[in-house]
Every structure is written in structure tokens, then in C-alpha cells.
Amino acid sequence: MDIKNSLILKQGLKFALGATLLTLFFWHRSDLLDNYIYPVFGYVSVVIEPVIGGAIIAGLGRLGGSALGGFIAAILINSYGINGAGFYIIPALTYIFAALICETYRWQAAYSQATLLGALIAMRAVGTSGQQNIWLYLRSRLFDNWIGIAFGMAVTLLFWPQSTQNNLNRNLIQVLQDIPRLFRTIIDCYLAIDLADNGTNLLNRIQKATQSSFKILAGSSHEFESETLVQENWSGILAIQSQLTRQLSDLIILKKQPQNLAHQFTVELNQLAEHLTQSCKALINLTHSKKLLTNYQFYHAEQDLEAIEGKLNQLRANGDIDRYPVPEVLEFYQFLQLVTRLNQELQLLQDKLIHKAEVTTTYQRSSLITFPKWTPLSLKRVLEIVGLGLIIGMVLAIIRHIEFPYPSAYEKVADIIVVGLIVTVIQPTRGRAIALALAATISLYVTLFLIYLIAKSFGYNPFSSGVVYFFTYISCTVMGFTPVARIGAIVAADAIGKDIFPYFEQGIKAALISVPIGAFLGVVLTILSVQGSASDGLEESFSVTFKQMGKLYQSLLKNTLSATDITQLKSEIAQAIAKHPPLIKMASLEQISSVLATQHKNRWNILLDYEQKIFAQLGTLEDSVGQQQILPELQAITQRTANAFNDIAEAITSQMVPQFPDLSLLIQEIETVEEKLLSLRIESRNYPLETLIPLSLMLMTIKAIATTLNQMSRDLLT
Numbered sequence: 189m190d191i192k193n194s195l196i197l198k199q200g201l202k203f204a205l206g207a208t209l210l211t212l213f214f215w216h217r218s219d220l221l222d223n224y225i226y227p228v229f230g231y232v233s234v235v236i237e238p239v240i241g242g243a244i245i246a247g248l249g250r251l252g253g254s255a256l257g258g259f260i261a262a263i264l265i266n267s268y269g270i271n272g273a274g275f276y277i278i279p280a281l282t283y284i285f286a287a288l289i290c291e292t293y294r295w296q297a298a299y300s301q302a303t304l305l306g307a308l309i310a311m312r313a314v315g316t317s318g319q320q321n322i323w324l325y326l327r328s329r330l331f332d333n334w335i336g337i338a339f340g341m342a343v344t345l346l347f348w349p350q351s352t353q354n355n356l357n358r359n360l361i362q363v364l365q366d367i368p369r370l371f372r373t374i375i376d377c378y379l380a381i382d383l384a385d386n387g388t389n390l391l392n393r394i395q396k397a398t399q400s401s402f403k404i405l406a407g408s409s410h411e412f413e414s415e416t417l418v419q420e421n422w423s424g425i426l427a428i429q430s431q432l433t434r435q436l437s438d439l440i441i442l443k444k445q446p447q448n449l450a451h452q453f454t455v456e457l458n459q460l461a462e463h464l465t466q467s468c469k470a471l472i473n474l475t476h477s478k479k480l481l482t483n484y485q486f487y488h489a490e491q492d493l494e495a496i497e498g499k500l501n502q503l504r505a506n507g508d509i510d511r512y513p514v515p516e517v518l519e520f521y522q523f524l525q526l527v528t529r530l531n532q533e534l535q536l537l538q539d540k541l542i543h544k545a546e547v548t549t550t551y552q553r554s555s556l557i558t559f560p561k562w563t564p565l566s567l568k569r570v571l572e573i574v575g576l577g578l579i580i581g582m583v584l585a586i587i588r589h590i591e592f593p594y595p596s597a598y599e600k601v602a603d604i605i606v607v608g609l610i611v612t613v614i615q616p617t618r619g620r621a622i623a624l625a626l627a628a629t630i631s632l633y634v635t636l637f638l639i640y641l642i643a644k645s646f647g648y649n650p651f652s653s654g655v656v657y658f659f660t661y662i663s664c665t666v667m668g669f670t671p672v673a674r675i676g677a678i679v680a681a682d683a684i685g686k687d688i689f690p691y692f693e694q695g696i697k698a699a700l701i702s703v704p705i706g707a708f709l710g711v712v713l714t715i716l717s718v719q720g721s722a723s724d725g726l727e728e729s730f731s732v733t734f735k736q737m738g739k740l741y742q743s744l745l746k747n748t749l750s751a752t753d754i755t756q757l758k759s760e761i762a763q764a765i766a767k768h769p770p771l772i773k774m775a776s777l778e779q780i781s782s783v784l785a786t787q788h789k790n791r792w793n794i795l796l797d798y799e800q801k802i803f804a805q806l807g808t809l810e811d812s813v814g815q816q817q818i819l820p821e822l823q824a825i826t827q828r829t830a831n832a833f834n835d836i837a838e839a840i841t842s843q844m845v846p847q848f849p850d851l852s853l854l855i856q857e858i859e860t861v862e863e864k865l866l867s868l869r870i871e872s873r874n875y876p877l878e879t880l881i882p883l884s885l886m887l888m889t890i891k892a893i894a895t896t897l898n899q900m901s902r903d904l905l906t
Contacts, residue, residue: 195238196665198348203235204658206343210336211650227336230254234340239352241408243344247337249295253302254333257286260302262326280581287573292565352408356422357475359397359404363429364472366394367436368465371530374439375461378450378523387440391433398433401426402766420544427759428537434807435530442522449512449520452503453496460492460527467534474541486538489531496524501877521884528881529811627667629704634663640696723775723788726768730795731837733764737799738833740806741893744813745826754810761803768796791904795840798900805893812885821861825890828854832897839904848901855894862887 210231233250237243261282268274286302289295295302373387405422450457467486503509509517638659646652740757743749749757772792835849865887 195350196662199235199238200658200661200665202343202347203232203661204654205347206231206235206339207657208650208654209343210339211653213335213339227332227339230333230336231340232336234337235343237344239350239355239408240344241352243341247341250337251334253286253290253295254330256289257282257302258326258330260285262322265322276581276585280577283580284574284577287577288565288570291569291573292563294563352404352417353420355404356401356417356426359401360425360429361472361475362397363394363432364468364475366390366397367432368461368468370394370436371439371464372461374436375457379454379457387436391437391440394433394436398426398429401429406766416547420547421540422544423759425537425540425544427755428533428540430762431533431807432530432537434804435526435533435811437804438808439523439526439530442519442526449516453499456492456496456499460489460496463488463492464531464534467531471534471538471541474538474545486531486535493524493528493531497877497881504877518884518888521881522888525812525881525885526808630667631660631664633700634667635660636696636700638663726771726775726792727841729764729768729771730792730799731840733761733768733799734833734837734840736761736764737802737806738830738837741809741833742826742830744806744810745822745890758807765796765799765803768792768799772796794900794903798896798903802893802896805889805896809886809889809893812882812889819865821865822890825854825858825861825894829890829894829897832894836897836901848904849897850901851894851898855891855898858887858891858894862891 207228210227230247230250234243234247237246261278264278264281265274268278283303290302370387370390373390377387405417405426408417467489500509635656638656642652642656646655736757739749740754740761743754743757772789775788775792829851832849832851832854835847839848865883
């Protein structure tokens with residue numbers, strides 16, 4: 189079983205184990221079972237977070253959020269009174285006030301709890317007949333919710349605890365173990381020792397580990413550990429890890445067949461592979477260490493590269509280099525440049541890991557709790573929140589007046605359906621609302637099937653409750669709907685919170701009817717009221733990304749930006765590209781009713797594939813440029829290629845027929861310059877090798893980028 193499936197299984201068991209313990213706590217407590225949904229709400233909101241830091245910050249945020257939302261609901265009910273209209277007026281106002289407070293103070297951890305639980309308390313309190321003291325009701329509900337939060341935090345801390353820092357270290361160690369194996373495979377293939385394995389499987393493992401680390405780090409921004417992760421500069425470590433991954437990918441792509449020239453350097457290349465293995469072992473030891481170790485010296489690998497360059501110069505001096513075809517020699521130059529950059533990146537990684545060890549030894553958190561800071565909201569955002577509150581009120585009014593076939597059973601699931609509706613209509617774009625509604629409907633149908641099957645087979649008991657929660661979490665996660673598992677858990681709690689009640693089957697049927705109706709109403713109202721479009725946002729993001737890549741291309745060749753600015757620009761591009769796959773899914777759902785949906789999706793996938801390829805090529809260009817000044821022959825080529833990036837960016841968002849550039853003439857011009865400059869390596873023995881090696885890689889990459897842009901333009905026009 190791989191690491192990912194193992195973590196899913198452990199998380200599912202934690203989800204189920206805590207639910208079983210929570211059920212035991214309320215077992216035979218008829219005075220509390222009617223409110224069983226509240227501790228479950230707190231519990232699943234904490235356990236859904238996979239790591240300790242996220243669970244603790246989520247738990248504390250939900251403690252405050254539930255108090256804030258409940259307090260607002262109680263004030264409104266106490267002032268407005270309990271009547272039928274309050275069912276949809278008070279929850280809507282509760283959402284508006286809670287959302288305004290949380291967004292003004294950027295209290296993200298409390299946002300969902302303050303809005304959803306506040307609205308839920310308002311709905312339940314308004315619907316409670318004979319309720320005289322709302323403050324007693326609020327205290328009881330908050331106590332129930334906080335019990336669930338306490339259970340969630342206890343389960344997270346005691347059973348298979350996960351740490352963001354440990355997960356990042358684990359992935360880094362796996363990468364450092366696989367890099368020398370992959371490099372050894374590349375060398376063997378280069379020397380025609382072993383052609384059976386080109387290293388693709390190892391490269392895929394390295395790429396998956398790197399992508400996983402980026403996702404883990406992106407999800408840690410609201411954890412307690414986040415400040416430590418920033419101090420340890422994990423973003424810098426992962427940037428180098430990404431560079432290493434790309435360079436190894438370039439080496440695999442570059443090496444298409446064995447080379448005769450490479451056999452002149454068999455001893456040096458084998459020694460280089462061995463010394464690279466020793467370097468990675470030293471970095472693994474440094475990753476494990478919690479204290480500063482002696483720096484590992486990379487001079488062995490550097491000596492190997494210097495020996496190869498020395499022998500190359502000797503071959504050039506005596507004319508033996510002329511025995512080998514020009515393309516073969518140039519490819520070997522490009523190979524050496526990539527390997528040199530690979531070794532340099534490993535040295536940079538050592539510097540980052542030494543810094544991390546120093547931080548681990550000396551850094552002390554100033555405070556575990558950071559207090560929210562006031563930030564004024566724009567009038568547009570305030571109007572959006574008020575508008576969403578009005579939509580929530582409208583939805584509740586519609587739901588309130590729908591005649592369901594099983595009214596008694598409907599009362600058991602109505603609040604859960606409304607929670608799902610609120611989650612749908614508060615999404616910022618129509619695409620996100622549609623995606624969530626579809627995910628919620630599918631997941632809840634799976635949950636209802638599990639509830640019916642297990643409850644009918646085993647009745648209500650702690651065991652059946654745990655089984656339902658386990659399969660609910662696993663099913664949602666496998667389908668890619670992990671966040672929706674919390675809604676499924678609430679449905680499970682509300683449906684089997686007691687012994688199978690007389691209206692159990694009617695309740696299941698009512699839920700089957702209510703879920704799609706609620707999701708449909710939420711989506712329709714969102715489409716009518718929300719202006720944000722996932723499709724427009726996606727295409728605008730593509731356009732901005734291509735403009736940024738053009739800026740990066742120009743800055744690498746003309747030195748128009750500092751090293752710090754280039755690093756920041758690369759980080760922004762990488763983050764944007766990482767967000768595009770899920771945005772494509774949302775935009776595709778948004779376009780599902782359009783006859784052009786398939787054409788749009790194909791166009792977006794073309795853009796995604798090419799932007800990923802071009803961004804990798806820009807990384808290779810950075811490896812080749814170094815401290816070189818751009819040659820005069822490349823000035824015009826650089827500007828025209830940068831203009832092509834901007835032309836493509838403008839065409840992506842054009843409301844008219846897009847005009848993508850034809851770069852065929854530019855490619856021919858690059859080939860002419862390439863032939864003129866690189867032919868010097870045969871005629872002239874005085875052209876320095878340390879300049880010629882990166883120059884050959886730079887010209888190859890410039891041509892590759894122009895070719896890729898031209899091919900993309902053609903594919904987008906077809």
C-alpha cells in the first residue's frame with residue numbers, strides 16, 4: 189500500500205473511531221440525543237483536517253466561531269422573537285453579521301463555523317416550540333458543539349498523529365533517495381549499459397512527491413506550524429526540489445540514444461554518479477538532524493565535472509572532437525550543463541537544510557494564538573455578503589413552504605439540507621457552486637445508502653455509527669470530495685442518532701428528494717445572483733500567466749530583473765499553474781449546459797499542457813543563462829518571442845476571433861543564428877568551453893520555446 193492510500197485509510201479509521209467514542213458518550217442519554225448533530229458538527233470539522241496543527245487551529249477557530257455565530261443568533265432571536273417568518277429572516281441576518289465580522293477581522297478559521305452554526309442554531313431555535321430562554325438554549329448547543337471539538341482534537345492528537353513538517357520531511361527524503369537512483373539509470377542509459385529502464389517510473393515518483401509537498405505546504409497557511417515552516421523556508425526548499433525534478437526530467441528527455449562520445453568519459457561519469465549518491469545521503473542525514481551538522485563538501489562531484497571539461501578541451505585541442513557528429517557533441521554539452529546545474533542545486537539545498545536545522549535549534553514561537561486584525565472591507569464585498577444573506581433567506585423561505593411527502597421525517601433532515609444549501613450559495617463563482625452542489629449530491633446519496641444498509645442490518649449502536657462514518661469518509665475521499673465528508677457525517681448523525689425511529693424509511697426517502705431539490709435551488713439562485721464566472725476567471729488567469737512567462741523569458745535573457753524578483757515571479761507563475769486544473773473542472777461544470785462546453789474544455793486543457801511545458805523550458809533556460817550577457821544576434825529574437833507571449837495572452841481573453849501569432853519565420857531565424865554560433869565550436873579551438881557548454885543549451889532552449897509557442901498557436905486555432 190502506498191503512502192497516500194495508507195494516510196486515507198488511517199484518516200478514515202480516525203474519523204470512525206472518534207464517531208464511535210462520541211456515540212458511546214451519548215449512549216442512552218435521551219436528554220442529549222436530540223442535539224447529537226451539534227457535537228458531530230464540531231467533531232468532523234476538526235478531524236477532517238489531516239494534520240495536528242490544522243486540527244488544533246481549526247478546533248480553536250470553531251470554538252470561537254460557534255460562540256460568535258450562536259451569540260449573534262441569540263441576540264436576534266431575543267430581539268425579534270420566535271415566529272414563522274423568523275425561520276428565514278434570522279438565519280439570513282445571522283449569516284450577514286457573522287460573515288462581515290469574520291471577513292473584517294480575517295478570522296478564516298472561524299468563518300464557516302460562525303456562519304453555518306449560527307444559522308443552524310437560529311433555525312433550530314426558531315423551530316422549537318415553547319422555547320422561552322434563548323440563552324439557555326444557546327449555552328446547551330454550544331456545550332454540545334464544544335464536546336465534539338474536544339473529541340476531535342483528542343482523536344487527532346492520540347491516533348496516528350500527522351505533522352505537516354514530518355510529511356514534508358518524509359517527501360523530501362524520498363526524493364533524495366530516488367535522485368541518485370534515477371541519475372545512475374540515466375548514466376547507464378547514456379553509456380549503453382542498461383537500455384531497458386529509462387527511469388520514467390522513478391521520475392514519476394519524484395514528481396508525485398514534489399507535487400504532494402507543494403499541496404501540503406499550501407494547506408498549512410492557517411496551522412500553528414505555519415510560522416515555523418516560514419522560518420525554516422520550506423517554500424525555498426520546495427522550489428529547489430522542483431528545480432531538481434525538472435532538471436532530471438530534462439536529462440531523460442535529452443538522452444534519446446547511447447552516444448559514442450560519452451564512452452570517452454566512462455570513468456568520470458561513473459564516479460560522478462557515485463559522488464552524487466554520497467551527496468544525497470549527506471543531505472538525508474541533514475534532513476533527519478535536529479541540530480547543525482558539519483557541512484558536506486561537494487568538491488568530489490565538482491572535480492568529476494572539471495575532469496570531464498578538461499578532457500573535452502584536450503579533445504578539442506588535438507582535433508579528436510571532429511570524429512563525432514556536431515549534434516552528438518552539442519547534446520553532450522547540454523548534458524554537462526544540466527548535470528552541473530543539478531549539482532549546484534544540491535549545494536543550494538544543503539544551504540537551505542542547514543538554515544532549517546538552525547531554525548529548529550534556535551527558533552521559538554512568539555505565541556501560539558494570533559489575534560485577528562481589523563481590515564476594512566470594500567463596498568463591493570459588503571454588498572456581496574448582504575446579497576448572499578438575502579439569497580439564503582429566500583432559499584429558506586422556499587424550503588419552508590415546500591410540502592414534502594413525509595413531514596415528520598423531513599424535520600429530521602431539513603437542517604442538514606439547509607446547511608448544504610448555505611454552503612452552495614456562499615461560493616464566490618457559479619462554477620464553484622455547481623461543483624460543490626454536484627459533489628454534495630453524489631456524496632450524500634452514497635451516505636444515505638450506507639445509512640440505510642447499515643442501520644437496517646445492525647440497528648443504531650456505536651459500532652454501526654463508526655462503520656457509517658468510516659465508509660462515508662473513504663467514499664468521499666476516493667471520489668475527490670473530502671471536504672463534503674463533513675456534510676455526510678452530519679447527515680449520518682441526524683439519521684441514526686437514535687434507535688431506528690418509526691419514520692426511518694420515510695426519512696431516507698425525504699432526504700433523497702430534498703438533497704437534489706435543495707442543491708438545485710442553491711445553484712439556480714447562485715447563477716442568477718453571483719456575477720463571478722469560473723470560465724472568465726480561468727481565462728483571465730491563463731492570460732496573466734502567459735504575460736508573466738513572457739516577462740520571465742525577457743528578464744532571463746536581458747537581466748532586467750534582480751535574482752530576488754525572478755524568484756518571486758517564478759513562484760507566482762508556479763502557484764497560478766497549480767490552481768488551473770481544479771479551475772478547469774469548475775469552469776467545465778459551469779459550461780455544462782452550453783453546446784460549446786467540450787470545445788472550451790479542450791481549449792483550456794491545451795493551454796494547461798503548454799503552459800506547464802513552457803514553464804519547464806523557462807527553467808532550463810535559466811540553467812543555461814547564468815551570468816552570460818545576451819548576444820547581439822539574440823536581441824531581436826528575444827523581443828519578438830516576448831511579444832509572442834503577450835500576443836497569445838491577449839488572444840486568450842479576446843472577445844473577437846483570436847489572432848494567435850505564427851512563429852515559423854522566427855524559428856527559422858533562430859536556426860540560422862544557432863548554426864552560425866555553434867559551428868564555431870568546430871572551426872575555432874579558442875572559444876572557451878565554459879561559455880560554449882551553456883550557450884549550446886541556451887540556444888536549444890530558445891528554439892524549443894519558440895517551437896512550443898508556435899505549435900500551441902496552431903493547436904488553439906484548430
